Amino acid sequence: MPRKIIITGGAGFLGRRLTEQLRRPDAPEAAGTIVWYDQPAAIEAARATAPAGVELVGGDIADPEGLAALLDEPEIGIFHLASVVSGQGEQDFDLALRVNLDGTRALLEASRRHTAKGHGGVRLVATSSVAIFGPGSGPVGSDAAPPRPGTTYGMTKAVLELMINDYARKGFLDGRVARIPTVIIRPGAPNAAASSAASAAFREPLAGRPYVVPVAPETRMAVGGVAGVVAGLADLYRLPGEALGEFRTLTFPSVSATFAEMLEVLRRTVPAEALAPVTFEPDPQIQAIVDTWVPRTEGDRALDLGVGAVDDLDAILRDYLDREHPDLVPQRKQSPS
Structure with missing residues (x-):
């Protein structure tokens, strides 16, 4: 595992639990420096409660220069969690596009430039959502079900999946995507x-x-417990790229x-x-x-690869x-x- 791990949206609930997961004493590989990159207000609010040793950096997810400044080691790991969520995305279309699409593109481009400098490259895990499925996807969300999002949020996540898949195909970074259910509690x-x-x-x-x-x-x-989801994200990060093949997205199992x-x-x-x-x-x-x-998902491919668990x-x-x-x-x- 690269010694430096960046978590976008790290000051949020999922980022905090993921940090804890990566630092578990029984983890196969220990994480070194962990950086939370989040909105300045979120970072300031997190200072009193952030775990010791976590670096806190405030910035704009759509700012390519701010993102590039974080990629200062040969090998970098990134968990891309930052996102405008479903209800907010329906209310503010432009904000959803700016954060979920422009922000993702800025992160991918920063990673691409880092790789082009001859460094060891970037391994990135991004979170997508079962919201990419809609009425035309069938009753069960799976790796084989067609994306038919019925919301702006779901649309942006479907585009995120395609972008990361293509950047990985081009060799710009080692990208993989987790289609996660609604995370509770x-x-x-x-x-x-x-x-x-x-x-x-x-x-x-x-x-x-x-x-x-x-x-x-x-x-x-379709819901999933936070413990199982963050364990699955860590599993996906550690999975050898060749195990994923050309399709870099895994649908996680759910309840x-x-x-x-x-x-x-x-x-x-x-x-x-x-x-x-x-x-x-x-x-x-x-x-x-x-x-x-979709009211349920099928995560057979993820489970076969040792990613996630039935909750x-x-x-x-x-x-x-x-x-x-x-x-x-x-x-x-x-x-x-």
């Missing part, structure tokens, strides 16, 4: 993603805050669950007196976005309780065997 405040309801349905009642789910209870989503099923797991695991009420009041805009996504809702909830609500852990109900 995110702590903190909800973000602008339409998918944030899947985390909020667990997080808010556990925090004692009543929550109104903005989609119908029978709405089914297919309705919101009613998510709440059933929560209520059978945590005593009722520890939970705030949850009700349903579908928001037409959010429901319309979520309804364009389950009980394990995802246990991980969240251990980290965010250890006071509730002794009160857990006995889960069914």
